[in-house]
Amino acid sequence: xxxxxxxxxxxxxxxxxxxxxxxxxxxxxxxxxxxxxxxxxxxxxxxxxxxxxxxxxxxxxxxxxxxxxxxxxxxxxxxxxxxxxxxxxxxxxxxxxxxxxxxxxxxxxxxxxxxxxxxxxxxxxxxxxxxxxxxxxxxxxxxxxxxxxxxxxxxxxxxxxxxxxxxxxxxxxxxxxxxxxxxxxxxxx
Numbered sequence: 001x002x003x004x005x006x007x008x009x010x011x012x013x014x015x016x017x018x019x020x021x022x023x024x025x026x027x028x029x030x031x032x033x034x035x036x037x038x039x040x041x042x043x044x045x046x047x048x049x050x051x052x053x054x055x056x057x058x059x060x061x062x063x064x065x066x067x068x069x070x071x072x073x074x075x076x077x078x079x080x081x082x083x084x085x086x087x088x089x090x091x092x093x094x095x096x097x098x099x100x101x102x103x104x105x106x107x108x109x110x111x112x113x114x115x116x117x118x119x120x121x122x123x124x125x126x127x128x129x130x131x132x133x134x135x136x137x138x139x140x141x142x143x144x145x146x147x148x149x150x151x152x153x154x155x156x157x158x159x160x161x162x163x164x165x166x167x168x169x170x171x172x173x174x175x176x177x178x179x180x181x182x183x184x185x186x187x188x189x
Contacts, residue, residue: 020077023068031071035064038081041152042088048147049092051136059095063088082161085152089144089162096140134184142177145170 012033014022019037022030042063046056066087074083135143141163148154148162156174160167 015078016080017078020071020074020080024072024074024077031068034080034084035067038084039064041081042084045085045147045152046088046092048135048151049089049140049144050095051132055095056092059088059091063091066091079161082154082158085148085154085162086164093140130185130187131181134181137184138177138180142173142180145173146177146181149174 014030014033016034016037019030019034023034039060042060043056046059046063047053050056050059063084067084070087074080076083135146138146144163145159148159149156154162156167156170159170163170
């Protein structure tokens with residue numbers, strides 16, 4: 001029993017590379033740890049792209065199924081996080097395409113601070129809605145870069161891997177997104 005606990009602890013503390021390699025060899029526990037480690041980030045990314053929690057949950061579920069089926073072919077096991085986010089992003093974009101129009105990012109009540117008074121709440125909600133409209137108006141490529149950087153905390157290198165573009169393209173898209181958002185949010189500074 002102690003040996004099993006030791007193996008479980010080693011897996012839990014294992015690097016993405018170790019977990020991805022083991023999952024590629026059919027270790028479902030290792031894949032589950034990767035899914036737990038990055039599931040929340042995948043969901044947040046899908047929600048920001050889609051503007052819908054329900055659709056985001058469906059996309060993440062589909063992304064995890066696709067990842068499990070393809071993890072054996074992952075070339076760089078250390079790049080599991082960008083690979084999972086790339087699958088999630090691609091599936092989210094497929095959902096957007098099926099809609100035939102860009103979705104606006106819906107207001108989520110959990111974004112507002114529950115403690116402030118009515119005036120503060122209105123200001124927060126109005127500012128959040130303005131940001132959501134500004135994000136929804138961005139071209140899809142810029143929005144994906146911005147969400148990965150600002151909400152996902154990813155590096156330029158990780159974003160480039162996730163979106164399968166160069167780091168120069170990431171920097172350019174982020175610069176354009178930030179400029180556009182700054183202009184649209186000028187009243188909220």
